[in-house]
Amino acid sequence: MGDGFRDTRSHSHGQLTGVTHSPSPSRSWFWLQLIIGWLPMWALFTVLIMNVHGAPFAGAAKVALRMIVSGALVGLGVSALVRRCPWPYPFRWSFLLVHTVAAPLYALAWIATCSLIESLVRWRLAFDMGPGLGRFVVTGVWLYLMITAVSYAQQATQRTALIQAATARAQLAALHAQLHPHFLFNALHTVVQLIPLDPAKASHAAELLAELLRSALDEKRDRITLAEEWRFVERYLAIEQLRFGDRLQVTTTLPVDLMDATLPSFALQTLVENAMRHGAAPKLGATHLHIEARIEAGRLCLIVSDDGVGAEPSAMSQTKGTGLHRLRERLAGLYGGNAKLTIQASPAGVTATLHLPATHAALTPFQAASNDDE
Amino acid sequence: MSERNAVSTLIIDDEPLARAGLRHLLQAIDWIRCVGEAADGQTAIESIQRLQPELVLLDVQMPGCSGIDVLRRLPPPAPRIIFTTAYAEHAVAAFELGALDYLLKPFGAARLAAALDRVRASLGEPLPSTLDRYGEMLANGPMQRLFVRSGRSIQPLAIADIHWFEAVGDYVVAHTQNGEHILHLALSRLEARLDPQGFARIHRAHLINLSHLARFRRELDGRLIAMLHSGVELPVSKSKAQVFRDLAR
Numbered sequence: 092m093g094d095g096f097r098d099t100r101s102h103s104h105g106q107l108t109g110v111t112h113s114p115s116p117s118r119s120w121f122w123l124q125l126i127i128g129w130l131p132m133w134a135l136f137t138v139l140i141m142n143v144h145g146a147p148f149a150g151a152a153k154v155a156l157r158m159i160v161s162g163a164l165v166g167l168g169v170s171a172l173v174r175r176c177p178w179p180y181p182f183r184w185s186f187l188l189v190h191t192v193a194a195p196l197y198a199l200a201w202i203a204t205c206s207l208i209e210s211l212v213r214w215r216l217a218f219d220m221g222p223g224l225g226r227f228v229v230t231g232v233w234l235y236l237m238i239t240a241v242s243y244a245q246q247a248t249q250r251t252a253l254i255q256a257a258t259a260r261a262q263l264a265a266l267h268a269q270l271h272p273h274f275l276f277n278a279l280h281t282v283v284q285l286i287p288l289d290p291a292k293a294s295h296a297a298e299l300l301a302e303l304l305r306s307a308l309d310e311k312r313d314r315i316t317l318a319e320e321w322r323f324v325e326r327y328l329a330i331e332q333l334r335f336g337d338r339l340q341v342t343t344t345l346p347v348d349l350m351d352a353t354l355p356s357f358a359l360q361t362l363v364e365n366a367m368r369h370g371a372a373p374k375l376g377a378t379h380l381h382i383e384a385r386i387e388a389g390r391l392c393l394i395v396s397d398d399g400v401g402a403e404p405s406a407m408s409q410t411k412g413t414g415l416h417r418l419r420e421r422l423a424g425l426y427g428g429n430a431k432l433t434i435q436a437s438p439a440g441v442t443a444t445l446h447l448p449a450t451h452a453a454l455t456p457f458q459a460a461s462n463d464d465e
Numbered sequence: 466m467s468e469r470n471a472v473s474t475l476i477i478d479d480e481p482l483a484r485a486g487l488r489h490l491l492q493a494i495d496w497i498r499c500v501g502e503a504a505d506g507q508t509a510i511e512s513i514q515r516l517q518p519e520l521v522l523l524d525v526q527m528p529g530c531s532g533i534d535v536l537r538r539l540p541p542p543a544p545r546i547i548f549t550t551a552y553a554e555h556a557v558a559a560f561e562l563g564a565l566d567y568l569l570k571p572f573g574a575a576r577l578a579a580a581l582d583r584v585r586a587s588l589g590e591p592l593p594s595t596l597d598r599y600g601e602m603l604a605n606g607p608m609q610r611l612f613v614r615s616g617r618s619i620q621p622l623a624i625a626d627i628h629w630f631e632a633v634g635d636y637v638v639a640h641t642q643n644g645e646h647i648l649h650l651a652l653s654r655l656e657a658r659l660d661p662q663g664f665a666r667i668h669r670a671h672l673i674n675l676s677h678l679a680r681f682r683r684e685l686d687g688r689l690i691a692m693l694h695s696g697v698e699l700p701v702s703k704s705k706a707q708v709f710r711d712l713a714r
Contacts, residue, residue: 276551277480280570284486336481375505375528400528 125163128241132234133159157212161204162231165197166238173242190239197238198231257420270307270327271364275300278330285333296333299326310356313425314450317384317393318350320359324382327360331367335378339371344383352384352391353450355421361414362395362443370399370441391449396442403436415443470610470621471498472584475516477509477532478502478524478549483570487522487549490574494581496612496621506530510538518544520584525550525559536562545587547580585612585619589658607660611639613646622646624663628695630655630672642695667691667701667709681709 136155140146146154172193179186202224209217278300285293306323328341363382371378383394415432422430422445431446474497478484484502491497500516503509506529513521513535521544525532533555536546548559551570559567565587566580589608611622622639631638632652639646648655656664656672666672673691681701682690689701689709701709 273551276570280486280551280572281480281482283571283573284482284489287489288482288485333482334480338479372526373528 129159129163132162132237157208158201158205161208162201162234165200165204166234168200169193169197169235169238170242173239173246177246178243190235194232194235195228197235198228201231201234202227270303271368274330274364275304277334281330281334292333296330299330302326303330307357312356313421314353315356316350317345317352317354317359320354320356321345321350323357324360324363327363328380331371335371338374338377339367340377340379342379342381344381344385346384349384349386349391351451354391354393354445354447355418355425358418358421358445359393359395361418362393362445365414365443366395366397366399366441369402370397372399374399386449387446389449391447393445393447394442396440398440401436401438401440403438470623470626471496472520472588472621473498473500473516473518474520474522475500475509475512475518475544476502476522477504477512477527477535478522479504479527480524483524483549487577490577493574495618496585497581506532506535509535513539513544519588520545520547522547522549524548525552525555533558533562536564545584547584588612607663608658611646611648613639613648615646620646624659625674625676628674628677628693628697629699632670632672640697667699667705669702671699673699 133152133155136158137148137152140151140154141148144151172189176186176189206218278296282293282296282300285296303323303326306326328339332339332341359382363380366380371380378397378399381394381396383392383396385392385394415434419432422432426448429448433444433446435442435444474491476484476487476491476499478487481504484504488499488502491499497520500518501512503512504527506527509521509523509527509532510530523532523535523546525548530538532548532550536543536559543563546559546562546564547566547568548555548564549568549570549572553569556567565583568576568580588610590612607624609624611624611627612619613622614620622641626641627639628642629640630648630652631640635649635651637648637650637652637655639648652666652670652672656666659672663675664672665675665678671691673693677693677695679692679694682692682698684690689706691699691701693699
């Protein structure tokens with residue numbers, strides 16, 4: 092059942108990404124854009140040929156059209172190269188090297204294509220030397236720069252749109268992911284059932300649930316301290332404990348001196364929720380959940396291990412659109428290559444380890460005082 | 466007597482609190498008798514086969530084997546099933562498998578009561594109005610028990626224990642060893658749901674249980690009288706008397 096549900100969710104996620112990830116317009120629109128983009132170039136080349144060679148307008152336009160069509164055709168290859176070789180963040184010199192090699196190659200291919208068209212039109216072998224090979228190659232390199240500039244500008248626009256969409260999606264997904272709707276409904280059911288059985292416990296459970304909801308809705312920060320994160324996870328686990336009873340045992344190793352270390356908000360929650368849903372819930376017997384924080388080689392390690400039903404390692408790594416997948420996306424955004432999430436899955440259980448740079452919350456005097464109180 | 470005729474019910478949910486809550490809700494209902502509980506799918510199948518409950522309240526999300534799978538694996542005849550779950554997406558599969566109702570968590574006494582009305586309809590009770598056609602549709606065979614309202618509670622009454630029914634105005638009185646119960650429905654509607662081999666309409670207003678019939682007696686004026694074991698004597702109408710005479714011949 093759990094699997095069926097996961098499928099549905101990744102499906103809806105896929106639909107969402109389908110909408111936001113496709114700024115690519117239809118095919119005919121692509122060709123129209125290409126033609127409109129190259130039209131001013133044709134005009135420019137016509138004027139240049141008329142001025143430099145003193146050619147009549149009709150002849151110049153014909154020659155310019157030949158040059159522009161071949162430039163655009165070979166240019167399609169340049170656009171493909173730009174797609175294969177996106178602008179590097181941060182900048183790499185190898186990127187420049189690729190284009191230094193590609194530019195003269197483009198120029199030569201352009202000249203060859205011009206000659207080919209010339210030959211086809213005249214139906215005999217013709218070499219189109221234009222204003223001379225040197226100038227022709229320089230013009231080619233110039234065209235190459237124009238094409239790459241436009242392509243990279245387009246890429247940057249798309250990238251911005253994607254980032255904006257991803258941010259919006261992350262906000263929408265945050266509550267959905269951190270406090271799963273089914274967790275909420277089941278927790279509410281627990282509260283409803285408790286009302287006649289144990290009213291005091293029922294009101295305590297309702298309070299816990301309200302605090303969880305408030306944190307999940309209010310938390311706007313990307314990074315919070317381990318102490319804050321643990322407060323949230325603790326309440327979540329308290330509700331799960333009510334639901335699962337003896338079937339859930341939780342132990343923790345959370346050193347006090349690590350409690351002001353920072354981590355992405357809801358990162359630990361994602362790992363714990365994953366262990367609950369895919370490890371503990373489907374298991375017949377009791378599940379032991381261990382949550383640990385430690386410093387390893389100067390880096391903060393957060394470890395959530397369970398001896399639940401376990402999973403095949405391949406199944407764990409490939410699920411898209413799950414909480415873990417979103418957490419990986421966030422880690423990449425927040426830490427680049429500096430954070431790592433590893434999942435060790437076996438039929439005996441799952442251990443999720445999050446490696447983060449060990450950063451501590453910048454303590455303002457006020458925060459330091461309140462931390463002392465705890 | 467109410468205990469014996471109560472609908473035997475099994476609660477299946479992997480969460481202890483959900484089971485305790487349901488048990489508590491069902492305790493308040495006179496015509497329901499909890500015969501057991503199970504916390505996972507596999508145990509559920511075994512319990513259903515061993516206890517043969519008439520009604521099962523079945524969670525969907527459970528370790529080992531889901532509620533849907535439990536219903537799929539049960540050899541027929543399956544008991545009446547009400548699913549209880551926080552997941553709405555399995556409702557279609559549940560109804561395809563003939564579930565009576567699908568309770569979405571969280572639910573309380575009110576929603577449960579509506580589901581239990583449907584259970585009674587499926588047990589053959591002709592509801593006063595045609596409120597729950599679905600439950601009646603799922604009813605199979607003649608009804609074995611009736612549910613009578615006494616005060617605010619609903620009591621189960623075995624059909625076999627009813628000596629005769631009497632139409633009085635818009636309602637029907639069921640006469641039993643222990644007294645009379647009023648049913649708010651038409652006698653003809655009730656008759657349609659009863660086993661025709663077990664009951665006979667001897668009069669516009671009288672429907673007798675043949676297992677409680679001692680014999681017929683002919684009066685001097687030719688009228689036919691049905692004599693029940695309880696000592697009650699009921700007149701047979703002329704047209705019905707002809708039918709019985711034809712049968713006797």
